[in-house]
Amino acid sequence: ELKAVVFDLDGVLADTAVLHRAAWQQLAAEIDAPLDEATAERMKGVDRMGSLEILLEHAPRRYGDAEKAELAARKNARYAELIEHLDPNNLLPGARAAVESVRHAGLKTALASASRNAPRLIERLGIADLFDYVVDASHITHSKPDPEIYLAAAAGLGLAPADCLGVEDAAAGIASIHAAGMAAVGIGRADALAEADVLLPNIAAFDIDRIRTKSGPPAR
Numbered sequence: 347e348l349k350a351v352v353f354d355l356d357g358v359l360a361d362t363a364v365l366h367r368a369a370w371q372q373l374a375a376e377i378d379a380p381l382d383e384a385t386a387e388r389m390k391g392v393d394r395m396g397s398l399e400i401l402l403e404h405a406p407r408r409y410g411d412a413e414k415a416e417l418a419a420r421k422n423a424r425y426a427e428l429i430e431h432l433d434p435n436n437l438l439p440g441a442r443a444a445v446e447s448v449r450h451a452g453l454k455t456a457l458a459s460a461s462r463n464a465p466r467l468i469e470r471l472g473i474a475d476l477f478d479y480v481v482d483a484s485h486i487t488h489s490k491p492d493p494e495i496y497l498a499a500a501a502g503l504g505l506a507p508a509d510c511l512g513v514e515d516a517a518a519g520i521a522s523i524h525a526a527g528m529a530a531v532g533i534g535r536a537d538a539l540a541e542a543d544v545l546l547p548n549i550a551a552f553d554i555d556r557i558r559t560k561s562g563p564p565a566r
């Protein structure tokens with residue numbers, strides 16, 4: 347029985363995927379690493395160091411751990427600066443309504459963002475009070491596609507994963523949701539999210555009543 351919906355943040359509720367991308371793109375240019383669409387897509391949903399490792403696959407030279415830490419910090423300083431300019435207008439259309447509709451339906455809500463900037467971001471966006479539980483990304487050791495973050499969300503809500511539904515815009519996120527034993531709603535394009543149980547073009551199309559009747563209890 348569906349009892350909760352666990353939302354990803356970047357690219358699902360907020361248009362921050364483009365800000366992460368811009369910050370990575372600037373770093374990529376500085377170290378002469380090509381960053382094409384397919385590589386950028388793979389970096390979505392993956393944690394900071396995991397994303398950096400993907401970027402460095404195509405870098406012209408190898409980097410040591412201390413250098414990697416510096417590169418990640420450089421990218422994050424820029425991203426952190428970018429999100430300070432955000433306000434509730436930067437929520438994606440329909441994002442607040444989607445989370446509120448879940449609450450009004452009597453279900454619980456959680457946030458499962460791999461971003462260590464998530465607490466600051468939901469404050470800037472004015473949605474921090476909409477979640478019954480927010481996973482602290484700094485306590486997660488295995489990045490999406492590992493199930494750890496979605497399992498932590500279910501545990502934080504006090505629910506079985508099978509009673510939760512996850513919502514994601516990245517392939518790594520859909521894989522994480524499924525590995526946790528939840529059904530997955532994909533937000534975005536079919537080519538990137540082929541594994542999703544339900545695919546929606548954007549969060550404005552999220553209709554909790556439709557999902558409840560259509561999917562019934564999560565299939566997984």
Ligand code: G6P
Nearest residue numbers: 356366391393394460461462463
């Ligand atoms: C989210 C984004 C990724 C980002 C990751 C880590 O999952 O989709 O693009 O790399 O968070 O974010 P952070 O803010 O901790 O660097």
Ligand code: MG
Nearest residue numbers: 354356357515
């Ligand atoms: Mg995302």
